[in-house]
Each structure stands twice: as C-alpha cells, then as structure tokens.
Amino acid sequence: MNDYVNAVEIKGVTKKYDGFTLDNISFDIPKGCIMGFIGQNGAGKTTTIRSMLHITNIDSGEIKLLGLDHIKDETEIKKRITVVFDELPFHDVFNARDMARIFEGMYPEWDNDAYLKYIKRFQLPEKKKIGQFSKGMKMKLQIACALSHNAELLVMDEATTGLDPVVRDEILHIFMEYMQNGERSILMSSHITSDLEKIADMVTFIDKGKILLTGYKDEIIEIHGILKCGKEKLAEIDDEDIVSIRTNNFGAEVMVNDRENAGCKYRDCVIDPASLDDIMLYYVHRDAKEWS
Amino acid sequence: MKLYRSLIYRELKLTRKRGLLMLILFLLLALLMISPIFFGFFSMAVEGEDSPKDVIPIFVVTIALTGGILAGTNNGVQKADISSGWKRYSFILPPTARQQALSDLLTKLCYVLLFGFLSAAFAFIYTTIADYNNIAVMLNVYFGAVCATMLVDLAYSYIMMYANDKDQMKLIGILAFVGAGAIFKVFGLFPGFNKTEQTAEDGAMISEEAINRLEAVLCSGKTTLCLAAAFAVICVLFFLVMWRSHERREP
Numbered sequence: 001m002n003d004y005v006n007a008v009e010i011k012g013v014t015k016k017y018d019g020f021t022l023d024n025i026s027f028d029i030p031k032g033c034i035m036g037f038i039g040q041n042g043a044g045k046t047t048t049i050r051s052m053l054h055i056t057n058i059d060s061g062e063i064k065l066l067g068l069d070h071i072k073d074e075t076e077i078k079k080r081i082t083v084v085f086d087e088l089p090f091h092d093v094f095n096a097r098d099m100a101r102i103f104e105g106m107y108p109e110w111d112n113d114a115y116l117k118y119i120k121r122f123q124l125p126e127k128k129k130i131g132q133f134s135k136g137m138k139m140k141l142q143i144a145c146a147l148s149h150n151a152e153l154l155v156m157d158e159a160t161t162g163l164d165p166v167v168r169d170e171i172l173h174i175f176m177e178y179m180q181n182g183e184r185s186i187l188m189s190s191h192i193t194s195d196l197e198k199i200a201d202m203v204t205f206i207d208k209g210k211i212l213l214t215g216y217k218d219e220i221i222e223i224h225g226i227l228k229c230g231k232e233k234l235a236e237i238d239d240e241d242i243v244s245i246r247t248n249n250f251g252a253e254v255m256v257n258d259r260e261n262a263g264c265k266y267r268d269c270v271i272d273p274a275s276l277d278d279i280m281l282y283y284v285h286r287d288a289k290e291w292s
Numbered sequence: 293m294k295l296y297r298s299l300i301y302r303e304l305k306l307t308r309k310r311g312l313l314m315l316i317l318f319l320l321l322a323l324l325m326i327s328p329i330f331f332g333f334f335s336m337a338v339e340g341e342d343s344p345k346d347v348i349p350i351f352v353v354t355i356a357l358t359g360g361i362l363a364g365t366n367n368g369v370q371k372a373d374i375s376s377g378w379k380r381y382s383f384i385l386p387p388t389a390r391q392q393a394l395s396d397l398l399t400k401l402c403y404v405l406l407f408g409f410l411s412a413a414f415a416f417i418y419t420t421i422a423d424y425n426n427i428a429v430m431l432n433v434y435f436g437a438v439c440a441t442m443l444v445d446l447a448y449s450y451i452m453m454y455a456n457d458k459d460q461m462k463l464i465g466i467l468a469f470v471g472a473g474a475i476f477k478v479f480g481l482f483p484g485f486n487k488t489e490q491t492a493e494d495g496a497m498i499s500e501e502a503i504n505r506l507e508a509v510l511c512s513g514k515t516t517l518c519l520a521a522a523f524a525v526i527c528v529l530f531f532l533v534m535w536r537s538h539e540r541r542e543p
Contacts (some may be wrong), residue, residue, distance in 0.1 A: 053383065053384050055380060056542045056543065078384060083381075091306055091372060091376045092376070093305070093306065093309070094306075103298070105294040105295045105297050105298025105301075106386050
C-alpha cells in the first residue's frame with residue numbers, strides 16, 4: 001500500500017480519434033472524494049474513463065491512479081480499483097454464485113461474506129442465471145461484485161443510466177455507505193445530474209473533449225447563477241460575466257460565472273441559484289452565446 | 293494457483309454446454325464403432341484372406357480423428373467474451389495478459405486430455421476384446437488431428453483479436469469466410485490440388501503403395517515424436533497469440 005493524496009491525477013491527456021479528440025484534459029480526484037463527471041453524450045466521458053483504465057492507449061499525457069502510474073503499475077492498480085459499466089459485462093450463463101467463484105481467485109482481498117451480504121440486501125437470487133435478470137438486478141449484481149473486494153477507487157461509467165428512481169436512490173445510498181471510512185474515492189460519470197447533486201463532493205464538466213469546469217460542487221453551484229432580465233438589458237451585461245444567454249418570449253436568462261459580483265453589478269435584476277443541470281446546459285451552449 | 297482455478301473455472305463453465313454436446317457426439321460415435329463387438333462381428337468365420345478385424349484400424353482412426361478435431365477446435369470463449377463485454381471488462385481485472393493466456397491454454401489442454409483419454413480408452417477396448425494392438429496409430433492420428441485443428445484455431449483466434457465488439461466480430465467473420473474461400477480458390481489453381489476430372493473408373497484414386505506408405509508413417513514411433521514436438525510448438529504459439537490478444541488494447 002502506498003500513500004497518496006489524489007486517488008486520480010490526470011494531466012494533459014490527449015487521445016485522438018477520427019472526428020473526436022480528447023483534448024489535453026487535466027483534473028484530480030482527492031482521496032475520499034466523490035467526483036461527478038458530467039457531460040452530454042459523446043462529450044468524452046467514456047473515452048476519459050477508458051484512457052484512465054488503460055482500456056485504450058492515450059496519445060500523450062500522464063495518468064496516476066492511487067498515486068501509481070496507470071501503465072507501469074497496472075497490475076497493482078487493478079487489485080485496488082473497481083469499475084461499474086453501464087451494461088453488465090458478465091456472461092448470461094453464469095449466476096451470482098459463479099461470479100463469486102470467479103472473482104475470489106482474481107482479487108486478493110475478495111470478501112465472500114460482504115458479497116453475500118450485498119446479494120441478500122439487493123434480494124438477488126443466487127442460482128438464477130444472469131440472462132434472466134432485469135436491468136436493475138444486473139446493475140445491482142455488478143455493484144455487489146464491485147464493492148466486495150475492498151477497492152479504494154470505484155469508477156462508474158453511466159452506471160445509473162436506465163435505472164428507475166427507486167433503484168438509483170438505493171444504489172446511491174450504498175455508495176454513501178461505502179465512502180464512510182474516508183479512504184475510498186469514487187469517479188461517477190453520468191448525464192443524470194440529479195444523482196450527482198445528491199452525492200458528489202466535486203464535479204468535472206466535459207464537453208467536446210475539453211474540460212470546462214472542475215472543482216468542488218458546492219463552490220461551483222455557489223458561484224454560478226441565472227440572471228433574469230429583459231432582452232433590452234442584455235447590452236448592459238459585461239461579456240466576461242456571461243457563460244451564455246437563453247432567450248425566450250418573456251426576456252432572457254443569463255448564466256453568470258460570478259453570482260456575488262453580478263448581484264452587485266446588476267442590482268435591478270433577479271439572480272436565481274443554478275443547478276448542475278443548468279450549468280451543464282449553459283456551458284454546452286457557450287459557443288453560441290445566445291440560444292433559446 | 294487460486295487465480296488459475298478461477299480463470300479455468302470460468303472458461304470451463306462457459307464452454308460446458310458446448311463440451312457436453314461434443315462429448316455426446318463423440319460417445320455416440322464410439323458406441324456405434326464398438327457395437328460390432330457386441331454382435332460378435334469379429335468372431336464370424338469368413339472366406340478368403342480378408343478378416344473382419346481389418347476394419348478395426350478404420351474404427352480407431354475415425355474415433356481418434358473425431359476426438360482430435362473436437363479437442364482442438366475453437367471453444368468459442370473469445371467470441372463470447374467479446375459479445376458479453378467481458379473482454380473489455382478483463383482489462384480492469386487483476387489477472388495479467390500472460391496469466392489469462394495461460395489459462396486459455398490450460399483449458400484447451402483439459403479438452404485435449406479428456407478426448408485423448410477417451411480415444412485411448414476406445415483403442416484399449418479393442419486391444420483387450422478384439423486383440424487389436426496398435427496404440428501408436430491412435431496416438432498419431434489423434435495428435436495429428438489436434439495439431440491441424442489447433443492451427444486453424446490459431447489463425448481464427450489471431451483474427452478475432454482485432455474485434456472489439458459484436459459488429460466488428462460480424463465483419464471479421466465475413467472477411468475470414470471470404471478469405472478462406474479465396475484461399476481454396478487459389479489452391480484450386482494448382483494442378484496437384486485439382487483432380488475433379490479423375491473418376492473412379494480410371495482406377496483407385498489412392499494407390500496401394502500410398503496406403504502402405506501412410507500406414508508405415510502412422511505406425512511409426514518417429515511420427516509420434518514429431519507430432520508431439522509439433523503439438524508443443526503449436527501450444528506455445530497458441531499461448532503467444534492469446535497473450536497478444538489479451539494484451540492488445542482497443543484503438
């Protein structure tokens with residue numbers, strides 16, 4: 001075991017595909033943090049995660065997981081991390097018991113009691129074939145496997161997408177429990193920002209292969225705001241305060257990147273707090289500046 | 293050891309249905325070939341030089357050949373892993389590419405041992421009941437068939453290495469099929485490989501001399517040694533191809 005400050009350190013990572021580039025991205029996830037990784041479909045979330053996990057090779061940059069180099073120390077890293085994909089990667093012919101037999105030889109710290117506890121808690125049948133599981137059950141099984149070997153870093157790629165709100169809430173609750181000892185970290189990629197709003201300590205926004213924002217969730221939410229005003233008032237707002245402007249029949253809504261400062265500068269306007277959803281939406285349209 | 297137990301358990305469990313079907317097919321064929329013993333076929337009195345026991349080598353060769361082909365053929369794990377997403381998932385699991393490749397080879401050897409044992413048991417039945425004693429033929433045919441099938445599997449596994457998902461797998465499958473057809477077409481252009489114009493009326497397609505030569509080769513201990521060496525080399529090649537396949541990252 002090594003000592004580390006950041007569970008994930010990504011520095012200047014670039015990965016080029018035909019028609020898409022993950023462009024010099026950098027962000028860190030401090031130990032003990034839940035990082036929400038937000039972006040619309042095709043923004044580069046999965047590519048970032050695949051690069052991080054060395055599923056694909058990167059063109060340039062540096063990635064450290066648990067303080068170790070993601071390629072040089074791959075074997076050591078893999079014993080201490082776990083991943084939950086959006087779709088269950090287990091064969092349909094296996095059952096929950098088979099999965100325990102498969103994983104117990106692979107992970108030195110596999111805890112069969114913990115696994116069985118999760119299986120019971122999720123009310124998953126032990127002998128039923130995975131092929132006959134519902135989507136929710138499949139995700140629960142994947143999570144039970146992921147949480148049963150004392151992993152220090154949990155990476156989730158759109159793991160809650162497609163699940164009903166009850167299952168999602170149950171899963172989020174389990175993640176919160178998993179984080180109790182303060183030694184574990186989670187990277188959770190999703191475009192369902194309400195989930196991240198509930199559990200994330202930090203968020204990173206990615207769009208078109210570029211990191212737009214990264215930092216503590218509360219700070220990001222606090223500094224951003226939606227300024228509501230008439231269209232004629234738009235000319236008075238400084239460009240540097242604006243992320244983008246949403247216009248409608250009644251006026252305009254401007255995402256400002258310094259709520260406190262904007263509150264002082266534009267006293268005659270109302271500034272509402274912004275949600276992560278709003279922030280993502282306004283940042284995605286930042287190039288158009290004005291949209292409806 | 294625990295790691296290999298897990299990896300091999302996964303592969304054997306995954307190929308259980310296929311293995312069971314192959315086993316049933318093999319046992320049915322063996323039963324069919326053994327049935328003459330129960331009907332007293334070999335103790336029948338016949339006129340002339342031919343003896344009913346002359347067919348025993350054909351039976352043994354057929355069984356060894358079938359066993360060898362079933363043991364050496366591709367077990368479908370690579371394809372199933374791509375379809376289910378396990379291949380991608382395996383990149384984040386602790387076993388290294390080398391360990392996974394070794395487990396692939398060990399699983400293959402499990403099947404080679406199983407069908408080898410069954411083929412030998414079949415030959416042994418004829419040795420004890422019908423007084424047939426030439427285990428070298430069985431061994432040579434069995435290992436020859438295993439080697440030939442494993443060579444095809446090697447090529448197939450190498451090609452499959454480039455598939456990352458179901459769509460790519462389909463495309464590669466079609467390309468491999470077309471490629472195999474093209475190879476047969478090219479072979480057909482060589483005069484030695486194209487004898488379709490020869491009919492049975494022209495005389496025996498294989499001369500007695502050739503049959504005798506083949507028999508001598510099949511009975512030879514040297515052939516066993518050569519095939520054992522070839523088998524060892526093919527196993528190493530199989531391991532290397534699987535290693536590369538597990539090591540190869542997605543583009």
